[in-house]
Amino acid sequence: xxxxxxxxxxxxxxxxxxxxxxxxxxxxxxxxxxxxxxxxxxxxxxxxxxxxxxxxxxxxxxxxxxxxxxxxxxxxxxxxxxxxxxxxxxxxxxxxxxxxxxxxxxxxxxxxxxxxxxxxxxxxxxxxxxxxxxxxxxxxxxxxxxxxxxxxxxxxxxxxxxxxxxxxxxxxxxxxxxxxxxxxxxxxxxxxxxxxxxxxxxxxxxxxxxxxxxxxxxxxxxxxxxxxxxxxxxxxxxxxxxxxxxxxxxxxxxxxxxxxxxxxxxxxxxxxxxxxxxxxxxxxxxxxxxxxxxxxxxxxxxxxxxxxxxxxxxxxxxxxxxxxxxxxxxxxxxxxxxxxxxxxxxxxxxxxxxxxxxxxxxxxxxxxxxxxxxxxxxxxxxxxxxxxxxxxxxxxxxxxxxxxxxxxxxxxxxxxxxxxxxxxxxxxxxxxxxxxxxxxxxxxxxx
Numbered sequence: 001x002x003x004x005x006x007x008x009x010x011x012x013x014x015x016x017x018x019x020x021x022x023x024x025x026x027x028x029x030x031x032x033x034x035x036x037x038x039x040x041x042x043x044x045x046x047x048x049x050x051x052x053x054x055x056x057x058x059x060x061x062x063x064x065x066x067x068x069x070x071x072x073x074x075x076x077x078x079x080x081x082x083x084x085x086x087x088x089x090x091x092x093x094x095x096x097x098x099x100x101x102x103x104x105x106x107x108x109x110x111x112x113x114x115x116x117x118x119x120x121x122x123x124x125x126x127x128x129x130x131x132x133x134x135x136x137x138x139x140x141x142x143x144x145x146x147x148x149x150x151x152x153x154x155x156x157x158x159x160x161x162x163x164x165x166x167x168x169x170x171x172x173x174x175x176x177x178x179x180x181x182x183x184x185x186x187x188x189x190x191x192x193x194x195x196x197x198x199x200x201x202x203x204x205x206x207x208x209x210x211x212x213x214x215x216x217x218x219x220x221x222x223x224x225x226x227x228x229x230x231x232x233x234x235x236x237x238x239x240x241x242x243x244x245x246x247x248x249x250x251x252x253x254x255x256x257x258x259x260x261x262x263x264x265x266x267x268x269x270x271x272x273x274x275x276x277x278x279x280x281x282x283x284x285x286x287x288x289x290x291x292x293x294x295x296x297x298x299x300x301x302x303x304x305x306x307x308x309x310x311x312x313x314x315x316x317x318x319x320x321x322x323x324x325x326x327x328x329x330x331x332x333x334x335x336x337x338x339x340x341x342x343x344x345x346x347x348x349x350x351x352x353x354x355x356x357x358x359x360x361x362x363x364x365x366x367x368x369x370x371x372x373x374x375x376x377x378x379x380x381x382x383x384x385x386x387x388x389x390x391x392x393x394x395x396x397x398x399x400x401x402x403x404x405x406x407x408x409x410x411x412x413x414x415x416x417x418x419x420x421x422x423x424x425x426x427x428x429x430x431x432x433x434x435x436x437x438x439x440x441x442x443x444x445x446x447x
Contacts, residue, residue: 038050052215056107062100066097073436076433098111117141121384131174144163163212165293178195202245253267321344347374392412395408409438
């Protein structure tokens, strides 16, 4: 049963090894301009994430909240049987909230909650070859960040925030009995059991906490040109949780003349039952692991073409290379611990956005972004079949009353098709395709 214990956690590196695991839609206003905000954050408190320096000079008290709904579509087509399995993701909400208050014309404080890292991938179990690698992955990491921004000079703003991180990881996986050992040197496949025989369902649940620092600066070079940037530090989250193994009845029996010498008709389920009991390799138990929330930052400019029209661009870096190793520690001595060394690549993103004030009450936005992939070719799995992406955005800001402002945004993600695997032992044996539609809505109120 050692193989199954290893597979339970084999997907964790891919889960955090890609830009697809990063979320950048923390505000509907910024989303409408493709997330470009390093030099000119939206004036609704979302600078708490995009550039803490943007709080400086923000007068009064602001409260904003919003949600982005992610509708993901994807599939995997197997080379051998030409079978296509569609992703079965639910509509995923990503909320954010920000509150700011000016203590003086130069000093503003605030607190925000956002989710820079998280994902959910869900595949059907019936007929999907990848269920033995993982069929449902859910990771949520919420950053709660008190922040202060200060205007050092009429042309220079700085800001810093300390984020408290709370994170939860959930992973579901099936186990294939044909690959398990019935006795030393004898697999159940040798006993005549067909490949793809589900006999156990595994669920890992774990949670952890930590802290990270987010700081930034904005420099006004001229009346029209501004540059800025921010940096969010990395944090290794230590997770504690449980691994639960539930048996799945196969209803199969051994044929006559089997290598075990067992009588014909011996129930297969009886042979594996001990593995789920006390001392067995599939006994429920505690588990520990650690995952690196990588550092990320952006550097960009904003140029005011006219009084009503601004163009902007950001370069974004996420240092996934910091995530170089992973150890999973099972409390159950019969379940072997696991150490993995994913070969992640840093990702580089290029974002371009624009805003145009169509009227005193209507702001129009648009943008485009491209970024590369972090997962190496040998580790593209059902848990996160990510690849290089092109994304297009549009949005609008609407003044409902002198104090109440609404934002709407839409984003389309087109990911490059990418070859990957549903069986780690066989290598890349099929094609993953992925796209997504994102819909954002936000409200901001000025007191």
